[in-house]
Amino acid sequence: MVKEKENSKFPPLVDGKSQYDLTSGKYLRVWQGPQHPGITGNMSLELTICGDEIIDCKTHVGYLHRGFEKLMERRKYIQCFPVVCRICVPEPDFNEYLFAACTEELAGIQIPERAEWIRTLNLEMARLTSFLMWIGGQAGSFGMGTIGQWTVTLRDYMLDLFEELTGGRIYHMYMLPGGVRADFPPGWINKLLDTLKTVEKTLDDVELAMMHNAVFKMRAKGLGIITPDMVDKYGITGPNARAAGVARDIRKDSPYLVYDKLDFEIVTGTKSDAYGRCEVRIKEMYQSIDLIRQIVEKMPKEGPFFTKLPNVLHWRIPAGHTYKRAECTRGEYGFYVQSDGSDKPRRTYVRGPSYTHAVALMEHLAIRTNIADTAGLMVSLHTYPPEIER
Amino acid sequence: MSLKDIIAPFSVWKRALEKPYTNRKPIETRPGADRYRGFHQNAIDQCIGCGTCEEICQNNAIDLVPLEGKTSSHGDSGLRPKIDYGRCCWCALCVDICPTGSLGMSNEYIWITTDPEDFRFIPGGESKPWDDRAEGYRRAEGYDLLEAERVEMPMLSFEESQKSFIEMVQGYSKEQAMEEADRCVACGICIATCPAHMDVPAYIEAIRNDDMGEGLKIVYNANPLPASCGRVCSHACEYVCAMKHKGEAISIRWLKRYIIDQIYLGDYKEILKSADESNGKKIAVIGSGPGGLSAAYYLRLLGYEITVFDANEKAGGMLRYGIPEYRLPYEQVDKDVEYIRQLGVTINQDLKIGVDRDFKSLYDEYDAIFFSTGLKDPYGLEIAGEDLPGVQSGLDILDEVTKGKTPDIGKSVVVVGGGNVAMDAARTSRRYGAEVTILYRRREVDMPADEEEIHESQGEGCKLVTQAIPLRVEKGDSTRLKLFFGMAEMVDQGEGQRPKPVLIEGSEEVIECDSVITAIGQEADYSFIPEEIGKNLVFNRGMVQINEFRQTGDSKIFAGGDIANRKRDAISAIADGHSAAKGIDIYLTNFKEK
Numbered sequence: 008m009v010k011e012k013e014n015s016k017f018p019p020l021v022d023g024k025s026q027y028d029l030t031s032g033k034y035l036r037v038w039q040g041p042q043h044p045g046i047t048g049n050m051s052l053e054l055t056i057c058g059d060e061i062i063d064c065k066t067h068v069g070y071l072h073r074g075f076e077k078l079m080e081r082r083k084y085i086q087c088f089p090v091v092c093r094i095c096v097p098e099p100d101f102n103e104y105l106f107a108a109c110t111e112e113l114a115g116i117q118i119p120e121r122a123e124w125i126r127t128l129n130l131e132m133a134r135l136t137s138f139l140m141w142i143g144g145q146a147g148s149f150g151m152g153t154i155g156q157w158t159v160t161l162r163d164y165m166l167d168l169f170e171e172l173t174g175g176r177i178y179h180m181y182m183l184p185g186g187v188r189a190d191f192p193p194g195w196i197n198k199l200l201d202t203l204k205t206v207e208k209t210l211d212d213v214e215l216a217m218m219h220n221a222v223f224k225m226r227a228k229g230l231g232i233i234t235p236d237m238v239d240k241y242g243i244t245g246p247n248a249r250a251a252g253v254a255r256d257i258r259k260d261s262p263y264l265v266y267d268k269l270d271f272e273i274v275t276g277t278k279s280d281a282y283g284r285c286e287v288r289i290k291e292m293y294q295s296i297d298l299i300r301q302i303v304e305k306m307p308k309e310g311p312f313f314t315k316l317p318n319v320l321h322w323r324i325p326a327g328h329t330y331k332r333a334e335c336t337r338g339e340y341g342f343y344v345q346s347d348g349s350d351k352p353r354r355t356y357v358r359g360p361s362y363t364h365a366v367a368l369m370e371h372l373a374i375r376t377n378i379a380d381t382a383g384l385m386v387s388l389h390t391y392p393p394e395i396e397r
Numbered sequence: 398m399s400l401k402d403i404i405a406p407f408s409v410w411k412r413a414l415e416k417p418y419t420n421r422k423p424i425e426t427r428p429g430a431d432r433y434r435g436f437h438q439n440a441i442d443q444c445i446g447c448g449t450c451e452e453i454c455q456n457n458a459i460d461l462v463p464l465e466g467k468t469s470s471h472g473d474s475g476l477r478p479k480i481d482y483g484r485c486c487w488c489a490l491c492v493d494i495c496p497t498g499s500l501g502m503s504n505e506y507i508w509i510t511t512d513p514e515d516f517r518f519i520p521g522g523e524s525k526p527w528d529d530r531a532e533g534y535r536r537a538e539g540y541d542l543l544e545a546e547r548v549e550m551p552m553l554s555f556e557e558s559q560k561s562f563i564e565m566v567q568g569y570s571k572e573q574a575m576e577e578a579d580r581c582v583a584c585g586i587c588i589a590t591c592p593a594h595m596d597v598p599a600y601i602e603a604i605r606n607d608d609m610g611e612g613l614k615i616v617y618n619a620n621p622l623p624a625s626c627g628r629v630c631s632h633a634c635e636y637v638c639a640m641k642h643k644g645e646a647i648s649i650r651w652l653k654r655y656i657i658d659q660i661y662l663g664d665y666k667e668i669l670k671s672a673d674e675s676n677g678k679k680i681a682v683i684g685s686g687p688g689g690l691s692a693a694y695y696l697r698l699l700g701y702e703i704t705v706f707d708a709n710e711k712a713g714g715m716l717r718y719g720i721p722e723y724r725l726p727y728e729q730v731d732k733d734v735e736y737i738r739q740l741g742v743t744i745n746q747d748l749k750i751g752v753d754r755d756f757k758s759l760y761d762e763y764d765a766i767f768f769s770t771g772l773k774d775p776y777g778l779e780i781a782g783e784d785l786p787g788v789q790s791g792l793d794i795l796d797e798v799t800k801g802k803t804p805d806i807g808k809s810v811v812v813v814g815g816g817n818v819a820m821d822a823a824r825t826s827r828r829y830g831a832e833v834t835i836l837y838r839r840r841e842v843d844m845p846a847d848e849e850e851i852h853e854s855q856g857e858g859c860k861l862v863t864q865a866i867p868l869r870v871e872k873g874d875s876t877r878l879k880l881f882f883g884m885a886e887m888v889d890q891g892e893g894q895r896p897k898p899v900l901i902e903g904s905e906e907v908i909e910c911d912s913v914i915t916a917i918g919q920e921a922d923y924s925f926i927p928e929e930i931g932k933n934l935v936f937n938r939g940m941v942q943i944n945e946f947r948q949t950g951d952s953k954i955f956a957g958g959d960i961a962n963r964k965r966d967a968i969s970a971i972a973d974g975h976s977a978a979k980g981i982d983i984y985l986t987n988f989k990e991k
């Protein structure tokens with residue numbers, strides 16, 4: 008946030024709220040979104056500007072509401088499985104994992120060890136794939152479209168791998184209660200390792216072209232600073248918090264799947280501005296690559312990947328409720344599932360990290376930034392509207 | 398900011414020299430991966446139209462519809478899944494759950510047509526370019542949403558079973574029954590095949606819900622002899638069960654038995670519907686086998702006054718006097734019979750129509766007659782020496798055992814025949830300590846006895862000789878007999894015909910034994926029907942001809958069971974009794990649309 012200057016052209020702030028008079032002719036109210044099909048426009052920002060500076064920002068969500076939580080109340084557990092991945096388009100796998108994990112916990116099902124490794128592999132692949140798309144958005148929003156094209160291509164290579172493993176590129180529908188749906192196809196692991204090499208090489212180029220780019224630095228540094236004291240106040244998680252030096256990562260803090268068998272450190276930064284957050288994310292991409300390699304090496308090479316379930320057509324889950332969480336690219340992703348003992352979940356609640364980041368936090372951070380930086384700021388918070396709204 | 402930050406971004410130029418990632422012209426179409434979930438394929442003749450795919454689809458994208466050239470038959474509804482690709486989300490759960498494995502997906506994802514209607518079609522039924530594509534999604538080995546194997550039934554070992562008449566099948570525990578009931582996909586394809594059209598999926602669901610009362614009600618809607626049927630039913634349902642295509646059929650018969658075993662006879666009254674108020678009309682039922690008892694039960698429910706007449710000392714017909722106790726304990730027959738009696742049906746035992754009372758007097762006294770008198774005259778072998786002492790019929794031996802006598806069979810027995818009566822006679826003989834050889838004229842696959850009966854008889858030590866044709870019986874030393882038989886070769890009779898056993902000239906073998914037990918079939922005795930009434934009835938190859946309501950040529954007389962249907966099993970007799978009850982009700986113009 009820009010420091011308050013003497014004789015500022017901006018209206019005074021009282022309790023963090025801008026005191027302006029829209030009828031004075033000095034201010035203009037404009038909307039960004041919701042016409043834009045990508046990340047920055049599936050929701051909309053109602054901006055009040057003074058010149059090209061934002062003095063007030065209100066966020067509006069609701070354009071992408073599909074009612075998944077409600078839909079699940081009318082579906083048997085197995086029928087929820089194809090639904091959940093759609094909650095977050097660029098990163099469907101966390102939904103699959105968490106819904107399966109909640110169901111398994113409520114039903115008292117233990118999945119085979121190998122399934123846990125495969126799921127972890129799948130989630131790290133999802134992380135890498137999702138970050139590759141994010142780079143595209145981040146670079147693009149600051150006018151570096153070329154870089155976006157590189158990484159979106161890489162994302163496609165990752166999607167090829169998903170397609171070969173799961174049968175689908177975007178909606179994998181692979182992790183279901185009981186384990187995973189299939190073993191690796193022949194030769195797939197080698198292809199995965201080769202692709203990781205390609206990604207790594209390109210990431211080195213991205214570092215040079217983006218992180219060591221004078222223009223990018225000038226625009227991203229100091230933009231949208233999250234201070235450590237804001238972290239709990241706003242419910243900030245993931246790289247947004249870690250860039251501010253807050254070492255929080257569910258993979259470490261309460262390990263799930265096989266994360267306790269993997270060797271890694273939480274990546275942190277020293278300053279959570281748009282630039283600092285990029286640094287953390289790029290490091291986490293290298294970390295993901297490393298984790299995938301570790302998994303391939305350490306996982307059992309053979310063994311079952313699915314546990315027999317009761318007949319899914321009549322499967323009733325004992326009454327109870329649970330909340331499971333996982334560290335997705337954006338922070339804490341959580342599923343709350345409540346069962347009343349019937350064959351359909353009574354209530355499912357999805358906690359998407361984008362909700363806190365894209366709504367309250369964005370309203371706060373946008374003030375006194377330049378309107379040309381709004382998109383870049385939003386992408387630097389890495390928010391995915393589909394999981395804000397479910 | 399450093400000099401590097403100014404120079405580094407120019408590194409992007411080095412990529413200008415690299416080969417581009419993107420496809421170039423001409424546009425190459427990229428095939429989906431080997432497991433790609435593309436447009437469906439369905440092996441249309443393997444599909445049975447069970448609708449399980451429709452059941453699991455969370456988008457209601459699947460609809461089971463008639464397909465030209467497919468008709469419904471046992472084990473096939475004749476319908477096929479039609480998929481609406483405006484709804485399908487390509488999840489492939491339908492593929493995963495399909496019990497026959499007929500449904501799969503190709504790796505095709507590109508298809509352009511201008512008519513949106515084209516995107517609803519019957520995979521495999523309407524030809525598509527990807528129908529024969531080998532690539533595409535299939536359920537993976539090691540992942541399955543259904544359980545192919547049935548819960549194993551606790552049984553006496555053969556060692557124990559051949560020593561006593563204790564019931565061999567011991568019945569499921571609650572956990573076992575629930576686990577087995579859980580396997581059912583509730584497609585209902587079994588309902589059409591069950592002669593009594595029992596609502597199998599509904600009573601299996603009652604087991605899953607642990608609601609035995611509900612289960613009992615559903616069972617009694619179509620079968621008033623479930624304690625017996627739950628043990629010995631010929632279970633045609635299990636032969637068509639969708640799960641049989643995947644592995645083992647649901648244990649339908651034993652699940653029915655489980656329900657009945659959980660409820661005391663004394664509690665039936667509370668649960669089942671009571672009889673309507675008496676309508677003053679009287680029906681005579683001749684024969685207290687399954688056919689007669691079933692007619693009596695359903696007529697009584699409708700308010701008729703029922704009197705059953707039976708020549709035997711106890712009710713149950715062949716269930717009691719034919720089937721041995723190790724398969725069907727008498728107390729289970731008693732349970733079924735007792736409830737029917739409690740409902741207000743009068744059963745007169747030891748009263749043979751034609752001897753103790755004449756048919757004509759019943760005809761005059763009652764408003765209608767139902768008879769289901771069964772088959773009790775055994776066929777002879779038609780060979781020399783058949784009348785020697787020591788040659789006896791299987792039916793007689795089983796009858797004696799029921800009556801508490803020890804059959805006089807000696808230490809070695811040859812049973813001639815390949816049906817259930819032969820198996821029962823053989824296994825009963827084993828239980829009296831005899832060495833048993835079963836002679837059958839065709840191959841083992843041709844034997845009419847249930848597969849499990851054949852297996853169990855061999856497990857208990859009965860020796861099976863197939864393609865053996867008895868030639869003559871001669872007296873041996875003292876009380877011994879010599880049975881001469883020739884070997885047969887199977888001669889092809891053309892398409893659709895069973896091959897015929899033809900004696901190999903000159904082949905002759907002999908077995909020495911103490912008794913020869915014949916069990917090659919039995920026929921009806923209609924001598925109790927007086928000529929003046931009998932002349933109105935139509936008989937065809939020993940069977941009474943009836944219409945769909947089991948009405949004979951005399952509109953007041955109805956018939957069913959073994960004398961009237963070719964299936965010759967308990968459940969068909971029960972179905973006949975039920976249909977006759979409806980028929981009699983209509984006949985007596987008492988029919989109420991309910």
Ligand SMILES: Cc1cc2nc3c(=O)[nH]c(=O)nc-3n(C[C@H](O)[C@H](O)[C@H](O)COP(=O)(O)OP(=O)(O)OC[C@H]3O[C@@H](n4cnc5c(N)ncnc54)[C@H](O)[C@@H]3O)c2cc1C
Binds near residue numbers: 631
């Ligand atoms: C040894 C054996 C094993 C079998 N095993 C099986 C099996 O495992 N599963 C299966 O489904 N089926 C089996 N069956 C066949 C089954 O028992 C019959 O299909 C069924 O009992 C037929 O019923 P029903 O009502 O036609 O006649 P029945 O059961 O034959 O009953 C006829 C009744 O009529 C009475 N009767 C006859 N004439 C007169 C008269 N003139 N006056 C008064 N009463 C009369 C008889 O006393 C008898 O009680 C078996 C049969 C036998 C013989």
Ligand code: SF4
Binds near residue numbers: 443446450451478
């Ligand atoms: S589940 Fe399989 S067998 Fe049953 S209707 Fe569907 S495609 Fe046919």
Ligand code: SF4
Binds near residue numbers: 583585587597640647
């Ligand atoms: S018993 Fe078999 S055929 Fe009958 S509903 Fe169940 S799965 Fe279908």
